[in-house]
Amino acid sequence: MPQLLYTIDEVRKTIKNIKSSNKTIGLVPTMGYLHDGHISLINQSNKDNDITIISVFVNPTQFGVNEDFDSYPRDLKRDLSVLNDSVDYVFTPSKDIMYPSGFDTQIIVNKYSSGLCGVSRPGHFNGVAIVVTKLLNIITPDKVYFGEKDMQQYLLISQLIKDLNINVNAIGCTIIRESDGLAMSSRNVYLSNDERKQAPILYKALNLAKELVAKGLYNTEQIIKLVTATINTMPLAEIDYIEIRDMDSWEAIENIENGKVLLALAVKFGKTRLIDNMIINK
């Protein structure tokens, strides 16, 4: 069983001990309700580092006022049983430890917090930036792992780490999917049976786009139109956004050229908002 750490002092003491024996540390920041996506990050961390620490903290500052902070699934017992012996430490602080009374600082990573999820979730990425900065400063890992399902988040955090000179390597890990293609997410438990059956259309639509590009269709307006039509074949799907952006400039592009191009989408099924994405190359 991993050792549980609740306070920042406990973490600092633990880290000091680990570092004094010259061991390397990998951090996997999570909001709990662990699934195979998280496990893949943990496996990668265990491969790369001597010690793996997972944080389990449902971060209030990254939820909007009308979002699912209260209902977000929390079950530490379940998480510990999923983890079994796979990590060395679990840091699971209270809200008051992370945000004591008088907390007063904001971090804004401008470019990558605009567009896509930044539009429908204003303030979300500022909350992500602050909590990740805090976790990195508390745990001071050598490497930190993020799932590429949240590609916008991963790009934002990579920029944040570079800009603030945080001495850590941010590693993005491939999206892990259910057998029918649905990207794993703690929020998938919200889906009704009918919604769950229709949700794999997101991955099918992303694959369609990939095939279209492979066949020589580079006009993004047309690609987005066909992806939209595909998703709309599912009556319960309500599209939030479908966008194609250059991953460096973070600008919407008209034609797919060489370079790193991201097709990203967010679609609601009932009250559940799912996101998914794919990197597409000419």
Next chain:
Amino acid sequence: MPQLLYTIDEVRKTIKNIKSSNKTIGLVPTMGYLHDGHISLINQSNKDNDITIISVFVNPTQFGVNEDFDSYPRDLKRDLSVLNDSVDYVFTPSKDIMYPSGFDTQIIVNKYSSGLCGVSRPGHFNGVAIVVTKLLNIITPDKVYFGEKDMQQYLLISQLIKDLNINVNAIGCTIIRESDGLAMSSRNVYLSNDERKQAPILYKALNLAKELVAKGLYNTEQIIKLVTATINTMPLAEIDYIEIRDMDSWEAIENIENGKVLLALAVKFGKTRLIDNMIINK
């Protein structure tokens, strides 16, 4: 002579060596053009730590568009001769090393960046917050030293360090003054002879306020009126602000009660804007 460090990689290697021998590190962040105020910070750091590092960097992000970034006095040769053997390392990065192309992150410490210098220097404290965060992440000192002449800055940085869980102790050091009471500042070199002669009125006015409080005058409006009148006896003085604030709540107060109360002021002499302050107790 101290060793000069120009790049972040050089600093990280140096720090790794120092820490591997379990030595403690004190950082004194400066914008150069060193005076006895800086030297007092260095002396304190040398008392407290095995190794003292000073950074010399005129930080562009803390200057407004119409401020004195271009004319701010820079003379590394002079600084090194002032330093002599008093520090172990001088980190003097270029602008491009601190802010490479694509830099995109902002840090805002809300409460302490409002009021006082935050009004006449909009954006100033965001620039201070970002550069201090970067320096602390690059150098990872045990302790970091600030002069209390910039009390608002010191309070803001203390809040920032707490909120971001940066593992460092921020130490505020007493204001160092010329023999006639003028607080030491790199900007004092801007003053003409006449301005220089009139500038000590700031300290006289602060002392007057202290005496008034000691004599039982607690009404801040009246105290500020008398401080204003005192400063206005100098024809070249142009008051920017004179304020009395509670150091915790950062609110202007009507009557001086128990607790930490700051009398802070900014006054222009010609083009030169000077600041000074005093903690006053009932």
